[in-house]
Amino acid sequence: MRITENLKFRMLNDALSHAQKNYGRLAEKMASQKNINRPSDDPGGTTEVLGYRSVRESIGQYRRNIENAGAWMEITNTKLESVQKIIAEAKETGLNDQSPGLRQVLAQTVGSLIEELLSLANSKHGDRYLFSGTETDTEPFRRTILPVAASANTFDGSLYTGGTYAAGSDKTFTVRIANGGALGAATYQVSEDGGTTWQPGPAGTVPADGTITLGDGLTLTFVDDGSNRLTAGDLFTVNAYRSGTTTAPQVGDPRAAAHNTFAGTVTLDAATGTYAGDTNKTFVVKFVNGGAIGDADYRISADGGRTWSAVYSAPWGNTITVDGTAGHEIVLAFAGDDLAENDLFYVRAYTSGNYAGNGDDLSVRIGKGNRATYNVSGEEAFTDRGRGEVDLFAALETLKTALENGDKDLINRQVNRLTAAQDHIRQQIASVGARMSGLNISRENLQVLDEKMSGLISDREDVDLEAIIVEFQMRETALRASYVMAVEIGKKSILDFLT
Amino acid sequence: MGNISSIFNIAKEGLWVNQTGIATVGSNVANVNTPGYSRQRAVIGARSQYDVPESMVLTGTQVINIERLYDKYLEFQMVGQSDQLGYADERKKALDRIEAIFNESRGGGIHELLDRFWKAWEDLAANPAGQTERTALVYASQNLAAMFREYSGELYNLQQELNTGISRTVSRLNGYLADIADLNYKVIYGTAGQNNINDILDKRSELLKKVSDLIDINYVETSEGAVNVFLSNGIPLVEAVRSRDLAVQANARGVYDIILADDPTKNVTSAATGGRLGGMLEMRDHTIAGYLANLDDLAGNMIHEVNALHARGYDRYGNVGGNFFEPFNAIMGVRDMRVDATIAAEPNRIAASSTVNDDGENALAIGSLKDALIMGGTATAGDYYAVFLGNIGQAAADAERSLSHETSVMTQLQNQHEQVSGVSIDEEMMNLVKFQLGYNAAAKMVSVAEEMLVELLKMVER
Numbered sequence: 003m004r005i006t007e008n009l010k011f012r013m014l015n016d017a018l019s020h021a022q023k024n025y026g027r028l029a030e031k032m033a034s035q036k037n038i039n040r041p042s043d044d045p046g047g048t049t050e051v052l053g054y055r056s057v058r059e060s061i062g063q064y065r066r067n068i069e070n071a072g073a074w075m076e077i078t079n080t081k082l083e084s085v086q087k088i089i090a091e092a093k094e095t096g097l098n099d100q101s102p103g104l105r106q107v108l109a110q111t112v113g114s115l116i117e118e119l120l121s122l123a124n125s126k127h128g129d130r131y132l133f134s135g136t137e138t139d140t141e142p143f144r145r146t147i148l149p150v151a152a153s154a155n156t157f158d159g160s161l162y163t164g165g166t167y168a169a170g171s172d173k174t175f176t177v178r179i180a181n182g183g184a185l186g187a188a189t190y191q192v193s194e195d196g197g198t199t200w201q202p203g204p205a206g207t208v209p210a211d212g213t214i215t216l217g218d219g220l221t222l223t224f225v226d227d228g229s230n231r232l233t234a235g236d237l238f239t240v241n242a243y244r245s246g247t248t249t250a251p252q253v254g255d256p257r258a259a260a261h262n263t264f265a266g267t268v269t270l271d272a273a274t275g276t277y278a279g280d281t282n283k284t285f286v287v288k289f290v291n292g293g294a295i296g297d298a299d300y301r302i303s304a305d306g307g308r309t310w311s312a313v314y315s316a317p318w319g320n321t322i323t324v325d326g327t328a329g330h331e332i333v334l335a336f337a338g339d340d341l342a343e344n345d346l347f348y349v350r351a352y353t354s355g356n357y358a359g360n361g362d363d364l365s366v367r368i369g370k371g372n373r374a375t376y377n378v379s380g381e382e383a384f385t386d387r388g389r390g391e392v393d394l395f396a397a398l399e400t401l402k403t404a405l406e407n408g409d410k411d412l413i414n415r416q417v418n419r420l421t422a423a424q425d426h427i428r429q430q431i432a433s434v435g436a437r438m439s440g441l442n443i444s445r446e447n448l449q450v451l452d453e454k455m456s457g458l459i460s461d462r463e464d465v466d467l468e469a470i471i472v473e474f475q476m477r478e479t480a481l482r483a484s485y486v487m488a489v490e491i492g493k494k495s496i497l498d499f500l501t
Numbered sequence: 502m503g504n505i506s507s508i509f510n511i512a513k514e515g516l517w518v519n520q521t522g523i524a525t526v527g528s529n530v531a532n533v534n535t536p537g538y539s540r541q542r543a544v545i546g547a548r549s550q551y552d553v554p555e556s557m558v559l560t561g562t563q564v565i566n567i568e569r570l571y572d573k574y575l576e577f578q579m580v581g582q583s584d585q586l587g588y589a590d591e592r593k594k595a596l597d598r599i600e601a602i603f604n605e606s607r608g609g610g611i612h613e614l615l616d617r618f619w620k621a622w623e624d625l626a627a628n629p630a631g632q633t634e635r636t637a638l639v640y641a642s643q644n645l646a647a648m649f650r651e652y653s654g655e656l657y658n659l660q661q662e663l664n665t666g667i668s669r670t671v672s673r674l675n676g677y678l679a680d681i682a683d684l685n686y687k688v689i690y691g692t693a694g695q696n697n698i699n700d701i702l703d704k705r706s707e708l709l710k711k712v713s714d715l716i717d718i719n720y721v722e723t724s725e726g727a728v729n730v731f732l733s734n735g736i737p738l739v740e741a742v743r744s745r746d747l748a749v750q751a752n753a754r755g756v757y758d759i760i761l762a763d764d765p766t767k768n769v770t771s772a773a774t775g776g777r778l779g780g781m782l783e784m785r786d787h788t789i790a791g792y793l794a795n796l797d798d799l800a801g802n803m804i805h806e807v808n809a810l811h812a813r814g815y816d817r818y819g820n821v822g823g824n825f826f827e828p829f830n831a832i833m834g835v836r837d838m839r840v841d842a843t844i845a846a847e848p849n850r851i852a853a854s855s856t857v858n859d860d861g862e863n864a865l866a867i868g869s870l871k872d873a874l875i876m877g878g879t880a881t882a883g884d885y886y887a888v889f890l891g892n893i894g895q896a897a898a899d900a901e902r903s904l905s906h907e908t909s910v911m912t913q914l915q916n917q918h919e920q921v922s923g924v925s926i927d928e929e930m931m932n933l934v935k936f937q938l939g940y941n942a943a944a945k946m947v948s949v950a951e952e953m954l955v956e957l958l959k960m961v962e963r
Contacts, residue, residue: 003920004919004920004925005925006924007926008534009916009919009923012915038606040600040604040894041600041605041893041894042600042896042898042901043894043898045891045894049888050887052883052890053887056871059616059617060872063623070627130628138630139630259818259857260820261818261850284856284857284858288821306856308856346857348819362860366626366627367623367626367868367869371872497930
């Protein structure tokens with residue numbers, strides 16, 4: 003085999019560049035402390051490590067969610083425990099010995115307890131209301147202007163106050179039935195000083211729709227849905243509070259979503275009746291194609307837009323019925339130009355009582371496909387609708403009125419109601435506590451998982467520093483040897499020996 | 502005097518032959534570092550004396566020819582290996598660039614931004630009325646879209662660069678082909694005229710390797726000594742003294758096809774299966790196009806799913822959600838991925854709620870898309886991208902291995918070539934000594950013959 007100069011030098015070059023390349027790669031690993039500095043260093047590892055990192059991100063998110071949900075739930079329970087104390091104190095007033103003078107003081111105590119409860123029920127966490135369900139920027143409760151029937155009454159139908167109380171201070175209205183009878187026949191009188199003086203003139207007749215005017219914008223409605231009609235001698239007390247809310251079911255003003263194309267107006271049609279549902283609902287109309295009023299097709303939702311009815315394509319004049327309950331329809335009237343696809347209109351319907359939020363759950367993800375509900379809605383905790391048990395505000399207002407009027411039977415009934423409320427709140431606290439324990443377990447599991455992922459990433463990605471340093475020194479020696487050899491071999495040739 | 506003049510003649514031939522030998526050594530030594538130089542050897546033979554019956558005793562000498570030492574088969578192998586090497590080198594260069602574009606080992610790539618995108622939705626779900634969360638979501642979305650645009654834009658630029666490179670390479674190729682034709686001319690007429698064409702043959706051999714580095718070829722040596730060069734599909738590029746140019750022409754996809762300059766209807770792109778042109782074409786039209794398609798798929802599916810869920814939700818004004826991302830433009834695709842302008846201008850129009858009451862359910866649903874199998878029903882977005890990156894890594898690793906292998910085969914061949922055709926200084930120095938000795942001896946002969954002549958003349962002189 004012939005060896006030429008070029009052959010020798012080429013071989014030396016190859017050896018040198020080979021040594022340099024390995025040396026360079028090692029130096030890179032040492033500088034970055036990672037085995038994987040580009041996808042081609044370890045393609046399988048690249049894919050895996052990305053996957054692990056993603057899981058760790060998710061874990062981080064779940065842990066954050068758990069912290070936030072946990073904080074919310076803790077505050078909820080603290081508030082609920084304060085509510086328990088209020089209920090206990092209220093019960094005390096009801097069980098105490100009740101001489102007339104003491105009764106007024108007790109009634110005032112109950113009044114301040116109600117204010118405290120109101121403040122608790124309207125608590126916020128950050129800038130979200132705790133007890134409003136998902137409508138976290140709506141204040142859930144206001145002071146109730148409650149109509150209270152005396153325990154001695156014969157009439158056992160429903161009562162509502164309505165209208166808006168416009169006077170500047172609190173007042174008590176008393177209504178007594180002069181002549182009994184059906185709605186449209188019975189007569190009544192109103193007093194504004196607790197029964198001492200009655201409105202001058204003869205007794206008025208209760209209109210057929212059952213609504214009588216008390217004064218200052220306030221009305222009282224009787225509904226003949228019990229077994230007995232209004233009977234002479236029936237007494238009703240209404241404590242009217244400044245900026246309180248009446249208890250009649252209400253239908254709010256219809257609203258258009260801000261970015262609708264429709265430029266006309268939408269109002270409640272006169273055909274709208276009293277809302278008959280027993281929880282607060284948001285009704286929505288969505289147009290599925292454009293067209294003139296009466297032409298455009300639409301869908302209706304009764305749950306705020308979560309689920310929709312089938313498409314209505316028949317011509318509809320200028321009104322749409324969003325709640326078709328017979329006798330209690332809610333009808334919207336449209337006026338103006340054409341409607342466009344996805345134009346949206348909604349109207350809130352409130353059931354009787356003083357709750358303005360809804361009963362929906364707030365939840366967060368705490369695992370893949372794993373959700374935690376972290377709120378207790380005001381509906382569930384403080385009303386008797388949806389998942390709730392006792393109308394706590396009504397019980398307390400009735401207790402106050404009963405104490406003012408010395409109505410012993412009524413007082414006892416409220417004390418029973420308050421006991422039931424206590425049980426219910428206790429259950430809520432326990433349920434929240436159980437959920438919090440569940441969260442703690444999840445939190446610990448996530449911690450373990452996170453550490454494991456971190457370990458897996460490190461195994462694949464991080465260099466074993468000691469091994470690398472040893473190898474680096476070996477390569478460095480090899481490189482140095484290559485250099486020395488190259489110079490030595492390059493120097494010798496026959497020319498040194500030719501004279 | 503017949504014999505003495507023969508002695509002079511023979512000595513003269515001896516001088517001349519050894520001189521030629523030394524000159525040949527000189528050529529070799531001068532060209533020891535010339536790339537592609539094949540060492541030459543003076544072929545010395547005895548001069549046959551058949552036609553001079555008196556001089557049956559004497560045998561002269563002559564240089565029959567200057568032989569070029571090379572192995573034709575080795576040359577053939579090297580030309581073939583050249584195109585493999587060129588192909589592998591182009592692939593590795595392009596894949597190195599691609600790998601650098603997508604390198605996420607230090608973080609900040611699409612995978613991380615995807616995770617941040619899903620996280621922003623989850624944060625919004627926990628606080629749907631929060632302005633900070635809404636703005637953060639818009640930023641995260643815009644960053645994600647920008648990264649998709651950047652990566653796909655760089656891939657597209659790489660394609661364009663390869664395209665320009667193809668055009669430039671074709672020009673170079675044409676230059677080499679013309680040179681080969683020119684050298685063919687010199688060989689044919691040089692051989693006919695008995696000139697030394699060894700260096701021309703060397704140059705032509707080098708040119709063949711250069712051409713094959715650029716595109717895979719077949720070649721044949723004709724009886725006249727010319728080399729005819731053909732494309733892999735048989736179309737001739739060089740025929741004796743004529744060469745044919747190739748040219749580039751933009752096709753319907755906006756990139757270059759390779760055509761014959763004198764017959765633009767003949768598309769020969771498919772004949773470029775090896776060499777740098779082959780490598781560049783493969784990267785441009787298959788590999789990079791494939792990666793762009795992957796990014797298109799990923800972004801497209803994601804946009805489709807996010808927009809679909811977004812349209813089922815409601816924003817803070819109670820309006821139905823519109824597009825969250827702008828739908829794809831048919832031409833630009835992922836290269837123009839953008840967050841919808843309405844959303845970017847007004848974060849309150851993000852449809853985070855599943856009802857008109859501003860809950861965070863829809864944001865939660867969209868955030869859950871992180872774990873949904875949106876890619877063909879078998880992979881999540883993150884998994885798909887991680888596998889995509891792994892594939893790029895695998896392709897780059899394979900290209901490196903391939904280049905390494907081809908280089909080492911080529912090195913082997915070059916070493917063998919060196920053994921046959923390379924100049925060994927040791928050997929040449931020995932030859933120098935040998936010829937110098939021969940020259941001295943022949944000179945001595947001349948001097949002895951001259952003395953003999955003088956003696957002879959002295960005899961006659963009186």
